[in-house]
Amino acid sequence: MSADPAGSTSARRGSAAAPPGSRSAQKQLTRERLLNAALNLMETGRGFSSLSLREVTREAGVVPAAFYRHFSDLDELGLALVEACGVTLRRLLRDARRQGLPPTQILRSSVLIYKNYVKENHRYFRFAASARGGGSPRIRKAIRIEESHFANEMAQDMRDMNLMPKLPMDALELICGLVVTTMMNAATDILDLPEDQPQAEKELTENFVMQLRLIFLGARSWKQPG
Amino acid sequence: MSADPAGSTSARRGSAAAPPGSRSAQKQLTRERLLNAALNLMETGRGFSSLSLREVTREAGVVPAAFYRHFSDLDELGLALVEACGVTLRRLLRDARRQGLPPTQILRSSVLIYKNYVKENHRYFRFAASARGGGSPRIRKAIRIEESHFANEMAQDMRDMNLMPKLPMDALELICGLVVTTMMNAATDILDLPEDQPQAEKELTENFVMQLRLIFLGARSWKQPG
DNA sequence: CATTATAGTGAACACTTGTTTACTCAATAT
DNA sequence: ATATTGAGTAAACAAGTGTTCACTATAATG
Numbered sequence: 001m002s003a004d005p006a007g008s009t010s011a012r013r014g015s016a017a018a019p020p021g022s023r024s025a026q027k028q029l030t031r032e033r034l035l036n037a038a039l040n041l042m043e044t045g046r047g048f049s050s051l052s053l054r055e056v057t058r059e060a061g062v063v064p065a066a067f068y069r070h071f072s073d074l075d076e077l078g079l080a081l082v083e084a085c086g087v088t089l090r091r092l093l094r095d096a097r098r099q100g101l102p103p104t105q106i107l108r109s110s111v112l113i114y115k116n117y118v119k120e121n122h123r124y125f126r127f128a129a130s131a132r133g134g135g136s137p138r139i140r141k142a143i144r145i146e147e148s149h150f151a152n153e154m155a156q157d158m159r160d161m162n163l164m165p166k167l168p169m170d171a172l173e174l175i176c177g178l179v180v181t182t183m184m185n186a187a188t189d190i191l192d193l194p195e196d197q198p199q200a201e202k203e204l205t206e207n208f209v210m211q212l213r214l215i216f217l218g219a220r221s222w223k224q225p226g
Numbered sequence: 227m228s229a230d231p232a233g234s235t236s237a238r239r240g241s242a243a244a245p246p247g248s249r250s251a252q253k254q255l256t257r258e259r260l261l262n263a264a265l266n267l268m269e270t271g272r273g274f275s276s277l278s279l280r281e282v283t284r285e286a287g288v289v290p291a292a293f294y295r296h297f298s299d300l301d302e303l304g305l306a307l308v309e310a311c312g313v314t315l316r317r318l319l320r321d322a323r324r325q326g327l328p329p330t331q332i333l334r335s336s337v338l339i340y341k342n343y344v345k346e347n348h349r350y351f352r353f354a355a356s357a358r359g360g361g362s363p364r365i366r367k368a369i370r371i372e373e374s375h376f377a378n379e380m381a382q383d384m385r386d387m388n389l390m391p392k393l394p395m396d397a398l399e400l401i402c403g404l405v406v407t408t409m410m411n412a413a414t415d416i417l418d419l420p421e422d423q424p425q426a427e428k429e430l431t432e433n434f435v436m437q438l439r440l441i442f443l444g445a446r447s448w449k450q451p452g
Numbered sequence: 453c454a455t456t457a458t459a460g461t462g463a464a465c466a467c468t469t470g471t472t473t474a475c476t477c478a479a480t481a482t
Numbered sequence: 483a484t485a486t487t488g489a490g491t492a493a494a495c496a497a498g499t500g501t502t503c504a505c506t507a508t509a510a511t512g
């Protein structure tokens with residue numbers, strides 16, 4: 001399933017043209033192969049911290065020693081994955097910004113969009129969910145930082161779009177922080193949904209919508225403490 | 227640090243009286259030693275899924291093969307830990323029920339109590355945080371179930387104490403579900419607090435209080451959908 | 453074209469891992 | 483008092499682990 005079925009090794013040197021920096025481009029290519037290998041190994045539900053270096057290189061079609069040309073550690077690879085997750089999350093925000101929010105049923109449609117997004121990028125969310133609490137302290141902290149960046153960006157967007165215009169910025173950040181943890185938690189649930197059970201999916205979605213509604217209901221009657 | 231410093235092995239056979247079922251009592255004692263060993267190994271911040279069977283037995287002061295007298299698997303040990311976490315959580319609720327809530331500043335004092343509780347039982351919360359997203363699918367599901375039990379019990383308590391009397395039960399469950407995930411998330415943050423940084427702790431606490439206030443503010447203006 | 457830098461190889465290393473086997477020997481049951 | 487049971491032991495196993503080293507071959511540099 002992983003070894004090296006006659007093709008992947010030869011593919012390491014691009015058969016067609018390798019236009020710009022063929023040399024460093026190839027390096028980054030195997031780097032991505034390593035990252036993808038780790039993500040693939042987690043697709044069965046295993047957590048990141050249970051992966052071994054050799055497994056990852058095997059899955060990537062590369063000899064163990066080659067790993068050290070890219071990362072000094074599995075931890076370092078994990079940090080790279082955290083960054084990739086950050087990019088993925090920011091893309092979600094950017095898309096939402098671009099297409100604007102539908103006038104009615106904002107919450108429900110946002111949830112549906114998010115649900116699809118999680119499913120499309122399930123590998124990244126799976127990693128984030130697994131390493132958020134289970135990874136090494138360094139990775140945990142990195143994820144925490146990425147999440148708060150995301151929350152702050154979201155707050156800024158709400159300010160820009162003139163949603164909840166009467167609330168000060170720190171209140172918006174509070175709200176978005178809560179929304180983000182709720183989103184991440186929902187992502188874990190979405191990922192573990194049994195495929196043959198559409199009823200469970202409906203319930204989960206409904207619950208998620210109502211949790212968000214609850215939060216924004218609170219936001220409407222929020223007033224500065226003190 | 228772990229081996230067997232001349233005392234623990236001999237302690238296996240109770241030096242004093244072993245009153246009731248001395249045999250099965252001894253068995254349960256080593257069983258608890260195994261559970262504690264796993265918890266101890268996680269105290270440095272490592273996730274449960276990175277533990278090995280041999281490490282656990284070593285830390286417990288027991289030979290590897292002895293493990294199988296108690297669990298068939300590390301997974302099974304994990305499930306036992308999940309149950310222990312459930313007991314811990316239920317004790318929190320029971321204490322809260324018993325002493326009743328202080329009339330004013332309910333939220334803030336509850337948060338302080340919770341914060342202390344997390345610190346006192348940090349080993350269980352550490353495990354829960356690490357296995358919630360990172361463990362095997364079985365363990366994840368078990369934790370999810372335990373959490374929802376906890377949320378439902380909390381909702382029932384609120385009903386009994388006549389808090390938010392106008393809300394139907396399913397709304398209470400929704401609210402408590404959100405509160406529980408917020409609590410678990412806060413627990414992770416509390417556990418990773420740097421000890422020499424009282425300022426960060428204050429901020430975290432404040433943020434936690436305000437998140438809960440936001441939720442209950444939403445609850446006050448909640449009305450049944452449809 | 454000749455030189456150099458380096459991404460990836462292959463083999464070896466010293467360990468650790470999970471699991472099985474035959475065993476001991478004390479608490480129970482007869 | 484004797485037989486049985488079963489919790490914990492000791493040793494061995496095949497397999498997997500992280501890391502190192504000298505190496506090859508090719509893209510980049512002069």
